[in-house]
Amino acid sequence: MNGVQSVLAPRGQDAERIATLFWTMLGGGTLIMLAVAVLTALALKGDSPGRGWLRSERLVVWVGIVLPVCLLTALLAWGLFALRAGAVHSDPDALRVAVVGERWWWRVIYPGAGGRSFESANELRIPVGRTVNVELRTADVIHSFWVPSLAGKVDMIPGRTNVMSLVANATGVSRGQCAEYCGGAHALMSFHVVALNATEFESWLAHESGPAIPPADAETRLGQTLFITSGCGACHTIRGTDAAGRIGPDLTHVGGRLSLAAATMSNDAAAIGRWIRDNQHIKPQNRMPPFAIFDDRQLAALSRYLAGLK
Amino acid sequence: MPLLIRLVLGPIVWAAHFAVVYGAHTALCAIRPPGTAEASVAMAVGIATLAALLTLLLAGMTPGTAVRFRRDVTLLLTVLSAIAVAWLGITVLIVPVCTSP
Amino acid sequence: MNESPPADLPNPLPRPAREREELLRIWATPRGWRRLTAVNNTVIGIFYIGMAFLFFILAGLLGLLMRAQLAAGDSTLLSQDLYNQLFTVHGTTMMFLFAVPAMEALGVMLLPQMLAARDLPFPRLSAFAIWAYVIGGLVFFSTIFYDLAPRGGWFMYPPLTLTEFSPGDSADFWLLGIGFIEISAIAGAVEIIVGVLRTRPPGMSLDKMPIFAWSMLIFAAMIVFAFPAVILATMMLEIERSFGWPFFTAARGGDSLLWQHLFWFFGHPEVYIIFLPAAGLVSMIVPTMARTPLVGYRLIVVALIATGFFSFGLWVHHMFTTGIPALSLAFFSAASMAVAVPSGIQVFSWIATMAAGRGRFRITTPSLFVLGFLFIFTVGGLTGVMVAVVPFDFQAHDTYFVVAHFHYVLIGGMVFPLFATFYYWAPMVSRRALSERFGRWVFWLMFVGFNVTFFPMHIAGLMGMPRRVWTYPADIGWDLPNLVSTIGAFILAAGVLLFVIDLGLRFRRGKGPDNPWQAGTLEWLPNDVYSTRSIPHVTSREPLWEQPGLARDVEQGRYYLPNAPTGGRETIVTSPVDATPEYVIRMPGPGWAHFFAAVFTAACFLLLTVKVVVPAIACGVLAVLSCLVWVWQLDLGPGKGPVPIGAGISLPTYRTGPTSHSWWAMVVLMLVAASLYLAWMFSYLYLWTVSPEVWATGDSPLLPGVEWPVLSGALLLAGTGLLVVAGRGLAWTRPLRHVSPALTLIASLCLTAATIVEIFGHWTAGLRPADSAYAAMVYLGATLTGQVVITVLIMSLFAIARYAAGKLDNVRRLAFDNTALLGWYGAGQGLVGLVLVHGFPRLL
Amino acid sequence: MARRWWQPTRRDAVIAALTLCGLAVAGFLVALSGVYDIAASRSHLEITRWFLEFGKRRAVATYSLPVQAPPSLDDRNLVRLGAGHFRDGCASCHGAPGEQANPIVRAMQPAPPPLSVRAPTWTAEELFWIVRNGLKYTGMPAWPAPRRGDEVWAVVAFLLQLPEMDAARYRELTRLPPADTPAVAACVACHGDSSSPPVSRLVPRLNGQSQRYLELALRNYAHGQRPSGIMQPQAARLNSRTIELVARYYAGLKPASVPPADAEAGQIERGRGIATGGFEERGIPPCLTCHGGHALATYPKLAGQSEAYIAGQLHLLQKGIRADTPQGAIMTPIARLLSDRQIEDVAAWFASVEP
CATH class of the missing domain: 1.20.210.10 (Cytochrome c oxidase-like, subunit I domain)
Known part of the structure; x- marks a missing residue:
């Protein structure tokens, strides 16, 4: 019940409201179920005292019509009030972040200083307690953005921009996942949301918007050279280098993220190496070609270079 | 044939009300500039709901047949439709118009 | 009574x-081999x-x-x-x-x-x-x-x-x-x-x-x-x-x-x-099983009718998370509540009937499946009400909670009654009833297996497991509910297998x-x-x-016919x-024509799917010919x-006319066509609300001049009128009567021409169907009417052939009446389409 | 109801079954005795020959039904490529205009037919099927790289011209130009050198490619990882020293472009856009990131390469035919993102630029 991706372990305003709604409905539903079971048992039992009352249309009218109408009216009203409470907050202080669904990863666009936005991928960092309005778009098919412990899901639909409001109540890591079937590797399209306190968030944002750390030793310098000469930059950006491709995820600070390949694997040099060489087995049909052209030394250099981009 | 239609007049009114209310909301929110559609949508929903309830009341008072089975069925369908129409109508009192969830 | x-x-x-x-x-x-022709x-x-x-x-x-x-x-x-x-x-x-x-x-x-x-x-x-x-x-x-x-x-x-x-x-x-x-x-x-x-x-x-x-x-x-x-x-x-x-x-x-x-x-x-x-x-x-008439027969009829209507107000139920306005979602939430009431009526009517029996309710295999249905369906109905509450659906939508919910509703609500049906009605078509002893095993395996399979899915869904995932991380806590589900699935399958064995052992065609x-x-x-x-x-x-x-009296032949x-x-x-x-x-009675019509229809679609066009068209023609042979008889x-x-x-x-069963069938078919056209009109207006910028307006060069819809409309009206005259004409005396089939043909040609004029008007205005959603909708509307008028054309040729063969006259006139009925419908649909396609943009 | 002649009794069926069994046993006994002479020194009985020929014709006709010929079989680039392979792979058995087949081969049974006479008895589709699949019991081999139908069509295009071809024209088509060193003579025959362009636009120009890339390509050809019925036999003949020699030779030549083909200006412009900037909407990266001057030595440089060769290779990549090498595996998914028109555009642009 207490997973990082559980509806029942809420860490956000919306998720908490919905969890309360759920537990109440569960209680009511259980009572109704018990009542039906008891009435059925009475009806089946040969000669119980209540059977006379059960056998007429009165039962149907009172228990089958009047009672449900009353209960449903109450439930409908509650649901509508909850719906109103969960609507997009037009908070002037809100942080606006854009998330674009791609097959099968998430492009995250933060506002930067001076109106210049910058990109990250597969991880969303947000400040605790502040409203975050997430603009949801898609680059290809329909996806759905869902972080169960923060809020319900909203779809990403071609030609539309949907907005949802997130408010995290506590710091910590939540896991999210694409909830609308988007073909191929739909099952392997997850991400993390990290809620930070306000100061940590600001310093992280400042670092994240800056260029990549330059390579420090000969091996990572080789790694950087390989990154450029073997064509990685055609699809990936590393700010501060010649690599400026926009097809795949921005890798400027890839080493600082919690996971690789849309939360499919852990993030360290060995995993990066496996991904480069063997990504089609790790995440079938993903759109990165497998790069089996490197020898072990080259692969280690390239992986260490990328892992070092904190 | 008309007899069968009279039998289900209640649900037909519900369906018409549903179509009008949903269509008006979608169309008005899509074409009116933001900020001006709210009042017209609320008014459209309110008028449609009152008109539907009135129609159902009239239909309920004149069942149109003396055959008991048909009269009972017509009446109860009218009552259920009226409840459904009312449920639809109260939404506009609670939920804001034209905004995303 | x-x-x-x-x-x-x-x-x-x-x-x-x-x-x-x-x-x-x-x-x-x-x-x-002639068994294939059985009907x-x-x-x-x-x-x-x-x-x-x-x-x-x-x-x-x-x-x-x-x-x-x-x-x-x-x-x-x-x-x-x-x-x-x-x-x-x-x-x-x-x-x-x-x-x-x-x-x-x-x-x-x-x-x-x-x-x-x-x-x-x-x-x-x-x-x-x-x-x-x-x-x-x-x-x-x-x-x-x-x-x-x-x-x-x-x-x-x-x-x-x-x-x-x-x-x-x-x-x-x-x-x-x-x-x-x-x-x-x-x-x-x-x-x-x-x-x-x-x-x-x-x-x-x-x-x-x-x-x-x-x-x-x-x-x-x-x-x-x-x-x-x-x-x-x-x-x-x-x-x-x-x-x-x-x-x-x-x-x-x-x-x-x-x-x-x-x-x-x-x-x-x-x-x-x-x-x-x-x-x-x-x-x-x-x-x-209760040996007593159903309690609340009228209420159940009401429940069935109400469900039939209210269920059409629920479709956005599946689209709560698409970002459409909150108030629209609320409408559908309200309608979802409305559809819950009839289900309650039925459940309590059954309970009342069970209680009303003179003796105790008989517990047979069909009764067990009915009781299992009652339990499972109620759970599914309750979770259904839960997901109808919009905010909860934001979480539950597209998760295993929904998978659990609809399997409770569908397996509980349909498969269990179906198995009850198999056990209950088997004696009507089999020389031996199915085994009650096996039946109990089948029921308990299926009932237990079902709940073990699908109940844990509610939990997996609430723990965040989305639907349609082929794998999931082992360390996220979903292993246990999934393992239990898998075990349950095999228990459920064992129940079905036992049923198949029972069927093989005991089912023999014949009078039971x-x-x-x-x-x-x-x-x-x-x-x-x-x-x-x-x-x-x-x-x-x-x-x-x-x-x-x-x-006894029925069997002795003392009643009608x-x-x-x-x-x-x-x-x-x-x-x-x-x-x-x-x-x-x-x-x-039995015949080959409908059988070959089905085979060639299937072949036509199949060949089209694999893009073998010429044989596909040949099969399509053969299918139509088979249909004509079929209806000729x-x-x-x-x-x-x-x-x-x-x-x-x-x-x-x-x-012939409104009391004939074929007239009723044609009316039902016209209702189908009308629903199809209404769906198209909805789509046209819907896409306009989404992308008004691609729509033609009154002064747009892409909108054909008024003369085009007027000509098309005039042709439709002419066709309608000619069909009326042709209908009267069947009553005329011999030499004059021959005009009637000719008029029928001219009428259907008028309708066809009207559709061609409509398409041609847009084409000359420079509109191409692949240009925009507007263009595609315009041509699709004409295509839908085209389908109807081509059918009318084929039917009128058929009627003419009947006339020539002496099988159509003023009394024996079903072929003509049905053609005219569809012709009038097609003209009406065409006119409505003209008003929408040429009128609506001029309003903008 | 009287029984008609076409309604067999059980007795008829038994007689038929016994007859069939008897025939099978008799056939087995003939084979067991070994009386049928299979010596190549004598020809078949006339009836056997007729029957085998009939069976062969029918089989080829049936199996070539799904084959569809490309539209341009009279393209001279195709014919020249086919001619080169015919000279090296076919002429020794089948002879050629002005050349006799090898006398050893002529002693085969059946003897490989002279194709100037026999090729016109088949349709283009049938010829394709025979060249690609070979013929059992005749000595005619299958194409070593069965997925390279494009190469087979080149041979077919040549075969279609063969009946009208005199010895002079044949010599002109298959002329071996003088080579700088004997080691590269076979390569220069098709790929040209600093003074002559490749014999066909379907053959790549190798001048100025990196030595690493050329060595890699030859090894891939030799091991069949890069399938080609034309290059595999050539590359397999080379040892690692000669591979290095050839590669160094071409790497040392000054880059040169093929003569420009006629392409419309818009096409070249569109191709330039894709090659330099990619097509982000569809996820297509810019070609020049890897195929320009600053990339790994194991990536080919494409500037100045002929449009026919580039387009042909991209189509092979799309079909996954080159996916067995690590480099091909990278390029395959990228090629699949390109539409046919984009392939034409990109190829036209590369052909138009100076290396």
Whole structure:
């Protein structure tokens, strides 16, 4: 019940409201179920005292019509009030972040200083307690953005921009996942949301918007050279280098993220190496070609270079 | 044939009300500039709901047949439709118009 | 209910010799290869159910494969691509090739028996629908073996299913499979509506109809209004895939949500389309086991009708998370509440009936399945109300919670009643009943297996597990509920396997024991291939309980139509409300034409799918020719004159106009066409609200001048008028009468020309269908009307041929009347279309 | 009802079955005795020959039904490529205009037919099927790289011209130009050198490619990882020293472009856009990131390469035919993103630029 991706372990305003709604409905539903079971048992039992009352249309009218109408009216009203409470907050202080669904990863666009936005991928960092309005778009098919412990899901639909409001109540890591079937590797399209306190968030944002750390030793310098000469930059950006491709995820600070390949694997040099060489087995049909052209030394250099981009 | 239609007049009114209310909301929110559609949508929903309830009341008072089975069925369908129409109508009192969830 | 049976029965004893032999000869089932030509409801009905059940087993096996893959996290038992195919084919097969056909099959098989009709009014239409379904269904299912199966999910949302993201033919195979079920569902709906309303036994007024007949009537009516939406959606998807008309492409003014609106406008009622007949079956079994009439018959009828209507207000239920305005969501939430009430009515009516019995409720295998249904369906209904509450659905949507919910509703609400049905009605068609001892095992294995499989899915979903994932991380806490589900699935499968074994051991075609459950309805009358020996006069809802000696009198032939006065297959047609006898219809017997029509239709679609165009067209032509041969053999004319059916009643054997069953069928078909056109009008206006910028306006050069719609409209009106004159003309004297067929042809040519003018007008204005969503909608509207007028053209040529052959005159004029009816409808649709397409942009 | 002659009795069926069994046993006994002479020194009995020929014709006709010929079989680039392979692979058995087949080969049974006479008795589709699949019991081998139908069509295009071809024309088509060193003579025959362009636009120009890339390509050809019925036999003949020699030779030549083909200006412009900037909407990366001057030595440089060769290779990549090498595996998914028109555009642009 207490997973990082559980509806029942809420860490956000919306998720908490919905969890309360759920537990109440569960209680009511259980009572109704018990009542039906008891009435059925009475009806089946040969000669119980209540059977006379059960056998007429009165039962149907009172228990089958009047009672449900009353209960449903109450439930409908509650649901509508909850719906109103969960609507997009037009908070002037809100942080606006854009998330674009791609097959099968998430492009995250933060506002930067001076109106210049910058990109990250597969991880969303947000400040605790502040409203975050997430603009949801898609680059290809329909996806759905869902972080169960923060809020319900909203779809990403071609030609539309949907907005949802997130408010995290506590710091910590939540896991999210694409909830609308988007073909191929739909099952392997997850991400993390990290809620930070306000100061940590600001310093992280400042670092994240800056260029990549330059390579420090000969091996990572080789790694950087390989990154450029073997064509990685055609699809990936590393700010501060010649690599400026926009097809795949921005890798400027890839080493600082919690996971690789849309939360499919852990993030360290060995995993990066496996991904480069063997990504089609790790995440079938993903759109990165497998790069089996490197020898072990080259692969280690390239992986260490990328892992070092904190 | 008309007899069968009279039998289900209640649900037909519900369906018409549903179509009008949903269509008006979608169309008005899509074409009116933001900020001006709210009042017209609320008014459209309110008028449609009152008109539907009135129609159902009239239909309920004149069942149109003396055959008991048909009269009972017509009446109860009218009552259920009226409840459904009312449920639809109260939404506009609670939920804001034209905004995303 | 307590009216006494007529003192004097309609026909005297003794009956003439060889009367029964004559009936047996007329209704005999063909042998050998000619068995393929059979049309009788008991023969093809069982075949139909058997095929539907086969698809249930096949799709169930795919389900087991998926459960095996999901038993543990990070499993690689199945590949990602195969898994994506599996869940697509599982869902599609269960919904389209099992659930709907199984219910239609029960309708085809049980309705004539319950109504004591000799057969449904259009036996060859049923057989055609079944063959098309069998061939198309098997081909569709087999794609899973060739790696050709669709991968887009049973809901096939674009843009994922457009050519860009789903190249190759696999998505087209889905469209093919669903095309067949569209054909057979519509054919079945026509059959069932006309059957229930017009072939009831004398005296069975609406309030005496068995609940199952009520539920099938609502079922069929819902198909008429729900299926056209998905027909239009599949047409659009196939057109966009093949020719690039941008219905769903946002960049050119289309909208992927349009598909969702149309698909779920069909898809949500679909759930009730499946559930209502099942509820009807339960309403038949419960009174028998309680030995008492149903408590709240009127309330259940109300519940069925209300469900039929309210279920059409739920479709956005599946689109709560798409970001449409909150108030729209609220409307659908409210309607979802409204549809819960009728289910409550039914549940408590059944409980009341169980309590009302004179003795204790009999616990037989059918009763066990009914009780299991009651429990499971109530749970599913309660979770259904939960997901109807919008904020909770934001969390539950597209998770395993929803998977659990709808399996509770569908397996609980449909499969358990179906198994109750198998055990309950098996003695009607099998020499031996199924084993009660096995039956209990089957029930408990299925009941326990079901709950063990699907209950943990609620928990997995709440723990955040999305649907349609082929694998999941092992360290996230979903392992345990998934492992339990997988174990449960195999227990459930063991139950089904045991049932199949029981079926193999005990099911033998033939006449079983008469009325083993002491039920009260007409299907338990003694019967044979011709249904009942004579058609009873009914005075109550449970005639076998209320009318003593009915079974004996019917079997002795003392009721109506104990013989075959026209020398062929026939049954009595009664009025739709009060069921007073109106005429005797003569029905076609076995034949090859409808069989070949089905085979060539299937071949045509299949070849088109794999893009072998020329043979496909050849098959299409052959299919149309087969249909023409088939209908040529109908309309036998009034030659046999009025025939006596007993009690001094003499009924005509031929009717045309509004009392004829063929007129009713044509009206139902027109309702289907009208729903299709309404769905198109909705789509047109919907896409305009999404992308007004691609729409033509009054001053746009893309909008043809007023002269074009005026010309087209004038042609439509001319066609309408000419059809009226042609209809009168059939009554004129000889030389002048020959004008009538010519006028019919000119009229249908006028209608065709009107459509061509409409298309040509837009073409000369420079509009091309692939330009924008606006253009695509304009051409699609004309295409829909084109379909109708081409059909009218073919029908008018057919009518002319009938006239030339001397088979069409002022009395024997069904061919003309139906042509004219469809012609008027087509003209009306065309005029409405002209007003919308040329008027609406001028308003902007 | 009287029984008609076409309705067999059980007795008829038994007689038929026994007859069939008897025939089978007799056939087995003939084979067991070994009386049928299979010596190549004598020809078949006339009836046997007729029957085998008949069977062969029917089989080829049936199996070539699904084959569809490309539209341009009279393209001279195709004919020249086919001619080169015919000279090296076919002429030794089948002879050629002005050349006799090898006398050893002529002693084969059946003897390889002179194709100037026999090729016109088949349709283009049938010839394709024979060249690709070979013929059992005749000595005619199958194409070593069965997925390279494009190469087979080149041979077919040549065969279609063969009946009208005199010895002079044949010599002109298959002339071996003088080579700088004997080691590269076979390569220069098709690929040209600093003074002559490749014999066909379907053959790549190798001047100025990196030595690493050329060595890699030859090894891939030799091991069949890069399938080609034309290059595999050539590359397999080379040892690692000669591979290095050839590669160094071409790497040392000054880069040169093929003569420009006629392409419309818009096409070249569109191609330039894709090659330099990619096509982000469809996820197509810019070609020049890897195929320009600053990339790994194992990536080929494409500037100045002929459009026919580039387009042909992209189509092979789309079909997954080159996916067995690590480099091909990278390029395959990228090629699949390109539409046919984009392939034409990109190829036209590369052909138009100076290396």
